[in-house]
């Protein structure tokens with residue numbers, strides 16, 4: 001997993017990398033510019049469109065000058081707009097790249113920019129070196145960029161956005177942000193979606209090991225990280241090895257939740273799936289899911305199940321007693337979602353009974369029901385961290401870039417997913433996947449990492465062909481393909 005460092009730590013990371021790799025900082029800047037251009041080349045930009053690059057006097061501006069030079073090689077019309085005065089002192093690498101601009105790149109002052117011009121604007125004005133609130137002249141530059149009618153692409157971070165905290169004022173509103181080495185924390189806050197646009201992570205050759213000496217509770221989960229979290233099974237494995245799980249889901253009128261949850265667990269690989277449902281509804285499971293079994297009361301030793309998932313569609317009316325009973329009689333981690341979380345919010349005394357290491361998966365409204373009204377994402381992350389440490393529980397804050405909050409305080413941002421997953425039942429599918437992984441012998445961290453990433457990947461796969469017509473059943477059907485994509489047997 002990739003560590004997410006603070007804006008302050010970037011300089012030290014750069015310096016360490018330059019030292020270890022025995023390269024010049026200018027070479028690292030060139031790598032950043034090359035990584036940007038490599039992404040650019042993978043896109044479908046019309047080569048006849050002019051490119052305007054706004055460059056500041058720091059290293060973000062230096063990236064911009066280098067990008068302008070590299071883009072001009074393909075023969076397109078490139079202009080740089082200097083966002084600093086005659087007397088400004090440039091960072092040494094920015095000065096070197098300004099010096100290296102070829103003569104066919106037009107070199108202008110930002111006040112000469114015509115916002116009605118067409119083409120693509122590249123924002124390399126301010127990066128992670130921003131300090132405090134934008135100065136007045138910088139505000140005007142940001143406004144000039146935002147008045148532009150074409151596409152805006154931010155280099156590393158939209159200018160004006162602080163790397164780690166909440167925006168208080170103006171910043172560039174980018175259609176796409178190409179961020180270097182690791183995503184800056186603020187790019188992952190939903191409050192900043194309007195400024196970040198699509199997020200592209202550009203590799204500049206810093207290995208994951210080089211982050212080890214930097215402390216941070218935040219991580220970013222990439223496709224290449226997943227395989228290492230999976231257990232492997234051998235050819236003598238039998239259905240008992242793949243887990244016997246119980247899903248308490250569905251009630252009269254909401255039996256779809258139980259079907260989605262159970263089917264998703266089976267598609268994730270569970271050996272045996274039992275649904276705890278009202279007896280009168282048994283035909284729903286038995287006619288739509290021949291592989292599933294039903295249970296109508298909680299008799300017997302619950303520890304005969306390798307994992308238990310609770311909550312989707314169970315209703316909140318009479319569930320508190322039932323949850324307390326399960327918590328008392330089951331000793332391994334449980335997955336708690338939907339109505340189960342609402343019940344916990346109404347009955348906080350139940351929290352102390354939940355088996356250690358259990359997983360709670362609230363969406364934003366459920367989060368507020370559990371932990372009280374929350375104003376913004378940084379506050380949400382802080383509350384989640386305190387909650388997880390206090391109760392020794394894991395919590396998933398669902399949304400774009402869902403955050404896996406672990407009991408030890410680490411917080412892992414997911415990178416997979418698609419906007420087409422905002423559909424009824426998508427959470428029920430995730431509950432099935434997480435419970436399935438726990439039942440297959442995964443630790444809560446492994447289950448969360450694999451489940452959350454693959455759930456998002458299933459959304460990407462389904463969304464590709466079905467767009468906004470994607471429904472939760474499509475996510476279930478896409479789960480097997482996620483194993484193929486990840487090369488997990």
Ligand SMILES: NC(=O)C1=CN([C@@H]2O[C@H](COP(=O)(O)OP(=O)(O)OC[C@H]3O[C@@H](n4cnc5c(N)ncnc54)[C@H](OP(=O)(O)O)[C@@H]3O)[C@@H](O)[C@H]2O)[C@@H](O)CC1
Nearest residue numbers: 029057058059060126127128129130131133134135138156
């Ligand atoms: N590993 C990596 O990630 C790599 C990082 N790299 C790149 O380096 C970037 C960081 O560069 P950096 O540290 O030079 O700072 P940067 O963002 O250019 O800002 C400095 C400028 O901001 C200005 N300024 C500050 N506050 C202000 C305010 N309130 N209002 C107005 N202006 C304000 C300040 O002006 P001054 O105060 O000095 O007058 C100065 O001009 C990083 O984002 C990435 O793009 C790559 O090249 C290589 C690999």
Ligand SMILES: [K+]
Nearest residue numbers: 123126157159
């Ligand atoms: K920028």
